[in-house]
Amino acid sequence: MFPQLGKTAHLTDIYQQIELPLVDILFQIERNGVLLDVDQLHAYGKEVMRQLEILEQQAHTTAGQTFNLNSTQQIQEILFGQLKLPIIKKTPKGAPSTDESVLQQLALDYPLPRVLLEYRMLAKLKSTYIDKLPRMINHNTGRVHTHYAQAVAVTGRLASNEPNLQNIPIKTPAGRRIREAFIAPEGWHIVSADYSQIELRIMAHISQDKGLLKAFTEGQDVHRATAAEIFGISAEKVNQEQRRYAKVINFGLIYGMSEFGLAAQLGIDRIAARNFIERYFIRYPGVSDYMQRTRAMAKQNGYVETVLGRRLQLPDIHSHQHNRRMGAERAAINAPMQGTAADIIKLAMIAVNNWLTQTHAQSKLIMQVHDELVLEVPENESVTMMRQLPALMENVIKLDVPLVVQTGQGRNWEQAH
DNA sequence: AGGTTAAGCGCG
DNA sequence: AAAGCGCGCTTAACCT
Numbered sequence: 001m002f003p004q005l006g007k008t009a010h011l012t013d014i015y016q017q018i019e020l021p022l023v024d025i026l027f028q029i030e031r032n033g034v035l036l037d038v039d040q041l042h043a044y045g046k047e048v049m050r051q052l053e054i055l056e057q058q059a060h061t062t063a064g065q066t067f068n069l070n071s072t073q074q075i076q077e078i079l080f081g082q083l084k085l086p087i088i089k090k091t092p093k094g095a096p097s098t099d100e101s102v103l104q105q106l107a108l109d110y111p112l113p114r115v116l117l118e119y120r121m122l123a124k125l126k127s128t129y130i131d132k133l134p135r136m137i138n139h140n141t142g143r144v145h146t147h148y149a150q151a152v153a154v155t156g157r158l159a160s161n162e163p164n165l166q167n168i169p170i171k172t173p174a175g176r177r178i179r180e181a182f183i184a185p186e187g188w189h190i191v192s193a194d195y196s197q198i199e200l201r202i203m204a205h206i207s208q209d210k211g212l213l214k215a216f217t218e219g220q221d222v223h224r225a226t227a228a229e230i231f232g233i234s235a236e237k238v239n240q241e242q243r244r245y246a247k248v249i250n251f252g253l254i255y256g257m258s259e260f261g262l263a264a265q266l267g268i269d270r271i272a273a274r275n276f277i278e279r280y281f282i283r284y285p286g287v288s289d290y291m292q293r294t295r296a297m298a299k300q301n302g303y304v305e306t307v308l309g310r311r312l313q314l315p316d317i318h319s320h321q322h323n324r325r326m327g328a329e330r331a332a333i334n335a336p337m338q339g340t341a342a343d344i345i346k347l348a349m350i351a352v353n354n355w356l357t358q359t360h361a362q363s364k365l366i367m368q369v370h371d372e373l374v375l376e377v378p379e380n381e382s383v384t385m386m387r388q389l390p391a392l393m394e395n396v397i398k399l400d401v402p403l404v405v406q407t408g409q410g411r412n413w414e415q416a417h
Numbered sequence: 418a419g420g421t422t423a424a425g426c427g428c429g
Numbered sequence: 430a431a432a433g434c435g436c437g438c439t440t441a442a443c444c445t
Contacts, residue, residue: 070440072424091424099425124426127439153435157429164437167428175427199429255433264432323431334434338429342435370429370435 010309018308018346019150025353025365026148026158032364032376033143034165037181037412038134044177045130048122055119062112069119072098078112085110101264125169129178136163148368155335156310156342158368166369170417182413189382189409191363192416193389194372196404197222198344199254199337205399206307206336209286216401223247229283230276249280253287254337256330291333298332306339307399341371344403347396348373355392361385374413382409 005011060066063083067074073095079085080096085106087096100120106113136144149159160166168182169175184190200222204212215225220235227238227246238246248265257265263273281288298304299318303311312335316328349368356363363381367374373393377385390405397403408416 068441071442072440073442093423095424097424120426124439128427128437132438149436155435157435159436161437164428167426167437169427171428194429252433255435257433258431260432262433321430326431327434330432330434338435341429372429 008309010305011311014308014310014343018343018350021350022150022346025349026150028353029365029368030145030147032366033138033141033145034366034374034376035143035183035185036133036137037183038137041130041134041178041181044181045126048126048130048174052119052122052126055115055122059112059115059119062115069116070123075116079106083110083112085113121172122174125174125178129169133163133178133181146367153342154312155339156306156312156346157338157370158342160368165367168369168413170414176414179414179417180412183411184376187379189377189379189411190413190416191375191377191382191385191389191407191409192372192413193375193393193405193407194369195341195345195393196406198341198371198403200250201399201401201403202307202337202340203254203287203290204401206340207284207286207290208400209284209290211284212287213401219402223250226250226280226284230279232279245276249276253280253291254334256291256333294333294336295329298329304332304335306336306343307397308340308343310339310343312339344397345371345373345393348393351392351396352389355388374416377409 002012002015005015056069059069063078065078067078069075075098076096079098080087088102088105089097089099091097098116100117103113103117103120107117133144138145144163144165146160146165147162149161152159158166169178182190197216200212201216203209204216211225211229212222214220215222223243223246224235224238226249227242228235230246230249231238231242245266249262252262252265259270259273259277262277263270266273294304298314302315302317303313305311312331314328314332316324317332319325319328345368349365352365352373355361356365361381361384363375363377363385365373366376373389375385375389386407386409389407393405394403410416
């Protein structure tokens, strides 16, 4: 019936049981849209504009000349041509890079890079979000209606565009001011429900690593547990720095990071980075086996699979170009985890939508952000949804580790976290 | 004038 | 030689 979907039943199942039911749900989410506090964005925009003007003046004074702070070429010329600052890395084209990691290192010794970093952050927020989002409001509905692409991301994730609502700032205080502008109408709340550590839990399930399974089954702080293992100390003795190291390693592994990448990320030498990875694999041998198994699977079959059987083809796995082949290997390691997470939240969207329909609830799905569902909820349904969402989302699939969903609610998206 | 590429950066 | 996965958007610079 679907010859392109392959001879195994899994791909046909994913198509019929996940992707097809999702079509109508995505349509509903897009049609629902999300409400923005335009006045708040406008006021914040003026504030940010004043700050940008101050930073621009500071940059010009420090550099001893005027220049376009948005031009990487002009920044290259000033930092490395005139001020003779050390070149830390190069762009793929061979020009000296001025990206964030470079400026952060230079900021330790020189004043101008710090100004540029602050300017870059605020300029990004203003142009991409503060100025742009109000222009995207539909005149008929008064809301912003994104579009979700169902067949763009190779791992099975959704992609969001016009506008992209899957990259709204959250990591900095300035960014969170933008999230405050995503509001609920009078009498309604924003409710957010997100899977906690879902990709690491999937890694535990797929790898069947004893230590990782135990950490999640017992509800441990997984980064703290990892730190205890690789530093050879008890969990109570782990300090913030050690936990941060463990977190970088845990995430790095999901992406197939090398000792070189880990060294760069942690600002340590390669020997130390290699030691951390060795200790990690000694403590979590199941994860080491998984990495090897996955590379072998990709090389033998030319594809890898999620837990539910979604496939990612990897033609570059046989490339004679080293960088392409290594890139395909990293994608092979990452795709089963990222893709299984995508499968799971799609099942969750179907489960939540079914429940809303069957119970005649008024609450509406309004956004999906990879591991998070956002709803607009009438105040009198708030308590029910906060209880129901975790129950629905945590039970769409049975893994060998528990899935945990955290919920929050508020007048706006920021408060809901 | 309009399209494309490079660099950079927002999120999970 | 390259070095961390998956996306979309903005600006500058370049090309047609």
